[in-house]
Amino acid sequence: MTVADVRLLTSPFDPADELAGFAASHPAAGGIVSFTGQVRCDAEAGGVEALELRHYDPLTLPGMGALAESVLGRWDLEGLLIVHRSGILFPGDPIVLVAAAARHRRDAFAATDFAMDHLKSESWFWKREKSGGSWRWIEPRSEDFEDIRRWQ
Amino acid sequence: MALRLVFLGRLEDIAGCGDREVPLADSIDAVFDALEPELAAALRADRVKLAVNGVLLRDRDAPILRDGDELAFLPPVSGGAP
Numbered sequence: 001m002t003v004a005d006v007r008l009l010t011s012p013f014d015p016a017d018e019l020a021g022f023a024a025s026h027p028a029a030g031g032i033v034s035f036t037g038q039v040r041c042d043a044e045a046g047g048v049e050a051l052e053l054r055h056y057d058p059l060t061l062p063g064m065g066a067l068a069e070s071v072l073g074r075w076d077l078e079g080l081l082i083v084h085r086s087g088i089l090f091p092g093d094p095i096v097l098v099a100a101a102a103r104h105r106r107d108a109f110a111a112t113d114f115a116m117d118h119l120k121s122e123s124w125f126w127k128r129e130k131s132g133g134s135w136r137w138i139e140p141r142s143e144d145f146e147d148i149r150r151w152q
Numbered sequence: 153m154a155l156r157l158v159f160l161g162r163l164e165d166i167a168g169c170g171d172r173e174v175p176l177a178d179s180i181d182a183v184f185d186a187l188e189p190e191l192a193a194a195l196r197a198d199r200v201k202l203a204v205n206g207v208l209l210r211d212r213d214a215p216i217l218r219d220g221d222e223l224a225f226l227p228p229v230s231g232g233a234p
Binding site: 054057 | 230
């Protein structure tokens with residue numbers, strides 16, 4: 001039975017190290033698809049100085065675990081990795097890493113895409129951005145709900 | 153006899169703190185009524201979900217409140233990453 005590796009981190013992580021370890025753990029997989037989300041360095045957006053992710057301990061990690069279980073129930077995977085940051089992040093810092101290892105690539109692509117869409121629109125994280133020295137909460141975007149409807 | 157209220161996301165700014173203790177009340181409405189009107193209105197909003205002791209309620213169907221309960225108010229989560 002495939003067991004997912006799901007972690008909520010409050011300190012920086014290295015996606016390359018995580019992926020190397022994940023690949024080494026799943027030699028039977030013919031392919032690994034991964035997605036890394038990072039804090040934008042976007043001068044046009046007013047130069048975001050920092051991003052803070054808040055979570056709620058009783059719900060956030062259990063919710064990520066439930067998502068991982070639904071991914072494993074839906075696709076035939078050798079392994080699934082979900083790593084998500086909480087806390088204060090700076091431009092260029094990795095926020096999230098999802099990786100799926102499968103015998104066949106289509107399962108790995110679809111599982112990663114599904115996991116990201118659901119992490120974004122359903123997991124218990126609240127974000128705020130710092131720009132011009134002040135913090136501003138980020139409200140949900142309608143695109144996130146449209147992304148998730150693709151899977152229903 | 154107290155309840156712990158936890159305010160997530162932008163609710164923290166409205167409350168002026170991430171969490172606070174309030175006296176135990178008979179109902180969720182009684183809890184709201186004892187808060188500042190602006191905060192109570194924000195917590196009553198349809199899109200704000202409620203978790204009691206880490207269990208998400210399907211709706212606000214009058215949870216029975218006990219001493220020491222933690223009530224977390226959860227506004228819509230923010231996507232925003234790529």
